[in-house]
Amino acid sequence: MKAEKIGAEIQRITHCQVLWDKYSRDFYSVDASSYLVKPLVVVFPRNENEIIKILRFASKKNIPVTPRGAGTGLVGSALGSGIILDLKNFDKIRIHPNYVQADSGVLKGILDKKLEEGDKFFGPDPSVGPYCTIGGMIATNASGSHSLKYGSVIDNLIGVRIITSSGKAINLPSKSQFGNKILKMINRSIQEKFPHVSKNSCGYRLDKITKKTDLQKIIAGSEGTLGIIISAKIKILPLPKKKILFILSYRNLKCAVIDSAKIVKLAPSALELIDKNIIEHIKFDFPAKTGCLLFVEFDSDIEKSRANLGKIITDAKIIKTLTKKDEVKKWWGIRNSALGFSLRSITPNQSLPTLIEDATVSVEKLVLLVDIIKKISKKYKLYIVTYGHAGNGNLHIRPIIRYKNKKLMKKIAIEFFSKVIEIGGSITGEHGDGLARSEFVKLQYGSDVYSVFKKIKQEFDPKNILNPDKIITTKSSMTENLKI
Ligand SMILES: Cc1cc2nc3c(=O)[nH]c(=O)nc-3n(C[C@H](O)[C@H](O)[C@H](O)COP(=O)(O)OP(=O)(O)OC[C@H]3O[C@@H](n4cnc5c(N)ncnc54)[C@H](O)[C@@H]3O)c2cc1C
Numbered sequence: 001m002k003a004e005k006i007g008a009e010i011q012r013i014t015h016c017q018v019l020w021d022k023y024s025r026d027f028y029s030v031d032a033s034s035y036l037v038k039p040l041v042v043v044f045p046r047n048e049n050e051i052i053k054i055l056r057f058a059s060k061k062n063i064p065v066t067p068r069g070a071g072t073g074l075v076g077s078a079l080g081s082g083i084i085l086d087l088k089n090f091d092k093i094r095i096h097p098n099y100v101q102a103d104s105g106v107l108k109g110i111l112d113k114k115l116e117e118g119d120k121f122f123g124p125d126p127s128v129g130p131y132c133t134i135g136g137m138i139a140t141n142a143s144g145s146h147s148l149k150y151g152s153v154i155d156n157l158i159g160v161r162i163i164t165s166s167g168k169a170i171n172l173p174s175k176s177q178f179g180n181k182i183l184k185m186i187n188r189s190i191q192e193k194f195p196h197v198s199k200n201s202c203g204y205r206l207d208k209i210t211k212k213t214d215l216q217k218i219i220a221g222s223e224g225t226l227g228i229i230i231s232a233k234i235k236i237l238p239l240p241k242k243k244i245l246f247i248l249s250y251r252n253l254k255c256a257v258i259d260s261a262k263i264v265k266l267a268p269s270a271l272e273l274i275d276k277n278i279i280e281h282i283k284f285d286f287p288a289k290t291g292c293l294l295f296v297e298f299d300s301d302i303e304k305s306r307a308n309l310g311k312i313i314t315d316a317k318i319i320k321t322l323t324k325k326d327e328v329k330k331w332w333g334i335r336n337s338a339l340g341f342s343l344r345s346i347t348p349n350q351s352l353p354t355l356i357e358d359a360t361v362s363v364e365k366l367v368l369l370v371d372i373i374k375k376i377s378k379k380y381k382l383y384i385v386t387y388g389h390a391g392n393g394n395l396h397i398r399p400i401i402r403y404k405n406k407k408l409m410k411k412i413a414i415e416f417f418s419k420v421i422e423i424g425g426s427i428t429g430e431h432g433d434g435l436a437r438s439e440f441v442k443l444q445y446g447s448d449v450y451s452v453f454k455k456i457k458q459e460f461d462p463k464n465i466l467n468p469d470k471i472i473t474t475k476s477s478m479t480e481n482l483k484i
Contacts, residue, residue: 001061003040006083010043013057014050018043028068028084032128034353035076035435036483039066039084046089051228052167058083059165059463066467067224069136070107072128074354075434076481077140077223077470085228087135092231095120099158100236104135104229120236123150126430127336135229140432141201141221145335148391149269149299152199152430154208154220156235162219162227165461170227172216179215182459185452193449195421197360198392199429203441203471204453218456223432224467226460240269240299245328246309247320252291253373253386255315257366260390262312263296264363266305270297271391274338278387281341282334287317294390295335297328338387342398345385352385352398355409355436355478356416360394360429372419373397376412394429406479413478417443435477438470 003020010018019025020041029038040063045051058065066080067087078084090103093114100122102111108122109130115121125144126132132142138160143152150156161171170178186206194200194207201221208217219226250256253275263271272295279290286293294316298305310318322328346352361369370386377384377399388396397416401408417427417440427444428437442450457464457472469475 001063006063007041009057010041010054013053014045016043016045016050029079030483031071031073031076031078033074033076033434033436034351034483035079035481037079037081037481039080040082042084042086044086044089048163048169048230051085051163054083054085055163055165056167058465062463062465064468065465067135067228069105069133070131072132073136073140073434074357074431075436077432077434079435080467087133090230098236099233101231101233102134103231104133106134108132108134108137115236116239119239121239122234122236123147123156124153129336134232138220138229138232139223141205141430143199143430145270145272145389147199147389148271150237154205154217157216157220157232158235159233160216160219161230163230164227165463165466172219173213174215175212179212182215182218182456183212185455190449190452193445195424195426197362197426197429199360199394200426201428201430201432202426202444204456206452221432223434223470225457225471226466242302243297243299243328244302244306245322245331246296246318247331248294248296248313248316249287249290249319250292250294250316251289253370254367256292256294257370257390259313259316260294260366261364263309264391266308268296268391269299270295272335273390274335274387275385277345277385278338278341281344287319295331342385342387346400350400350402353401353409355413357396357398358394358428358431359397359420359425360392361420361423361425363391363393365423365425366390366393368423369395369425372416376416380408380412392429404482409479433471435481438473439476439478441471
């Protein structure tokens with residue numbers, strides 16, 4: 001069906017805003033990833049009923065539907081060739097003492113401000129800051145610097161309301177027959193095949209579902225493939241009264257990750273890392289030979305933590321001890337700009353593709369992950385930028401590659417993912433599968449788990465119209481539709 005016909009029909013059945021002009025289609029053909037996929041139409045539903053009508057129409061005509069939040073995702077999961085559902089009109093927030101009921105289109109920054117008025121906060125804090133939406137965060141199982149103490153979205157998701165592809169509204173957790181059917185598909189032997197890591201956004205997180213009251217967790221990290229998220233009930237916590245942030249200088253990445261495994265035992269609220277490629281762009285007089293920085297924050301037992309940290313670090317210099325709110329904020333701003341800083345390391349004919357940028361291992365195995373990076377860098381003569389959530393064993397690894405060198409990208413990805421899986425890690429700790437990694441989900445989990453994923457997808461979306469080829473796919477999309 002042509003864009004005009006689809007657009008006109010959706011307008012007729014819903015009366016909501018529908019766009020299919022060149023500018024709008026171009027705008028929605030990209031997100032923060034390395035990909036470009038042009039949709040046919042972009043729709044801005046205003047209520048559940050309109051979503052139901054759109055999904056029923058799309059099901060009947062076999063048109064793919066891709067939900068979209070703020071488009072800050074890094075793996076192309078919000079890009080699709082059919083209908084894009086922009087959820088920005090779903091923007092209500094209702095704050096309760098220990099949880100918040102938020103619509104999927106609510107921007108994280110707006111939620112943070114409202115929660116702050118009552119001295120509360122929502123734990124997961126992606127470095128993109130205020131710009132992502134609650135729907136996008138749930139659908140990627142997002143996390144951030146403070147997930148070390150406060151968990152990823154999946155650990156904070158109490159309930160969720162979705163619309164499935166047949167236009168059925170479902171609240172999860174649920175005692176319904178549907179809920180029972182999903183629960184029956186999950187068993188111990190399947191769960192044992194999941195990596196033992198603190199963060200994982202690969203596939204459907206069946207390892208987190210042990211009882212009926214966990215069923216909402218299936219939507220965390222589902223990337224719009226199981227249903228359109230309408231709203232969610234999420235856990236909130238009292239804002240910590242005090243914080244102390246230490247900036248530690250290390251000679252190199254290896255020394256920093258060896259210490260990370262020790263520092264984590266002191267229960268910091270955050271433990272983050274940036275390498276020398278990023279440090280070079282920060283205006284600060286670092287000690288000579290600084291090859292890596294760790295950001296270590298505590299938000300409880302501050303004096304005890306300060307003393308303990310001094311005792312256990314080796315080969316490091318504490319170059320900053322920050323307690324003032326604005327100073328702590330400033331240095332977190334520096335850490336959160338790591339991706340922006342790293343982009344300054346490339347020339348116009350180079351790129352920093354989002355392919356192997358999000359692996360997670362247990363923190364004790366970070367040193368093995370660093371070895372893998374080193375070997376790949378040496379073998380392919382590549383400059384590699386590294387930063388990320390060391391405390392969670394989650395590193396963002398960005399090789400600088402010549403513009404569109406697809407063959408090399410694929411070679412590196414296969415080699416890297418196989419090694420990460422071999423050491424018990426996940427190929428993605430927070431950004432998800434999307435166009436970059438869906439073809440590797442089966443490699444991550446093996447055929448038994450993957451066949452359960454397929455059955456689950458079939459239950460929620462029998463006609464395969466919800467963000468097709470993300471998570472479950474037979475296609476290889478990693479090096480297709482690259483915009484860089
Ligand atoms: C500079 C930078 C730093 C980042 N740092 C982090 C980080 O520290 N941690 C982290 O986890 N991520 C990080 N990200 C990635 C990104 O910000 C997160 O994945 C974020 O949660 C995406 O939210 P979004 O609203 O932009 O979603 P989008 O990009 O719009 O969509 C992401 C996925 O969610 C699905 N989706 C969106 N809304 C819905 C809905 N209502 N129903 C069903 N599915 C839906 C989409 O289909 C897509 O699959 C970073 C990105 C950038 C650019």
